[in-house]
């Protein structure tokens with residue numbers, strides 16, 4: 001089944017801060033819809049910004065992205081990555097959610113900051129690496145090994 | 152303490168902090184492992200299967216242990 005998973009990662013800015021209830025509601029609706037369309041992924045909300053990874057059939061992911069773009073609960077939707085991948089990284093999650101400890105503390109000397117890299121204007125490899133770092137973090141926090149191997 | 156961040160170490164390994172206490176190492180786009188701060192303040196190094204490589208008093212030693220993994224690992228056959 002290699003090659004027929006499509007993934008997209010975007011960042012956006014919430015129109016108004018999401019509290020726990022608003023997030024829970026968004027996740028519940030998203031999970032129900034994603035189960036129907038075979039979409040998996042993860043959502044992160046941190047300081048008024050979203051990072052979301054979507055995976056699934058390309059037409060489903062693209063159609064969902066269009067709906068998400070039109071959603072007035074957020075704006076400045078920027079798709080940073082879209083590509084085919086051999087294996088879903090979020091196969092077990094119709095839309096996983098993890099709270100990030102996102103403190104303001106700077107990374108230790110010699111360390112890059114994943115969220116800064118995700119916003120890297122140069123894009124390309126830096127953004128792709130940051131996206132994979134986030135995905136690894138999410139999987140480990142969820143009790144799985146950091147990378148889903150090709151089945 | 153170094154003044155400037157040194158994203159690229161001599162080993163070519165790039166370390167990133169995803170959130171406080173969670174650090175991921177990669178080289179040339181290949182991930183090597185990660186280091187997590189434990190509740191007791193020590194640092195635990197992990198390989199890509201989440202196996203513990205070791206516990207260390209400081210972050211630097213833990214990242215070195217992850218970097219050493221790569222050197223120790225023979226090129227694996229197709230798996």
Ligand SMILES: Cc1cc2nc3c(=O)[nH]c(=O)nc-3n(C[C@H](O)[C@H](O)[C@H](O)COP(=O)(O)O)c2cc1C
Nearest residue numbers: 029030031033034050052067068069071073074095
């Ligand atoms: C940050 C964010 C993430 C979202 N994620 C999903 C999702 O994973 N799946 C989904 O079906 N809808 C998601 N939505 C909701 C969609 O934007 C949209 O409301 C939903 O698909 C219903 O669209 P419709 O009203 O055009 O049918 C998300 C919305 C926001 C703001």
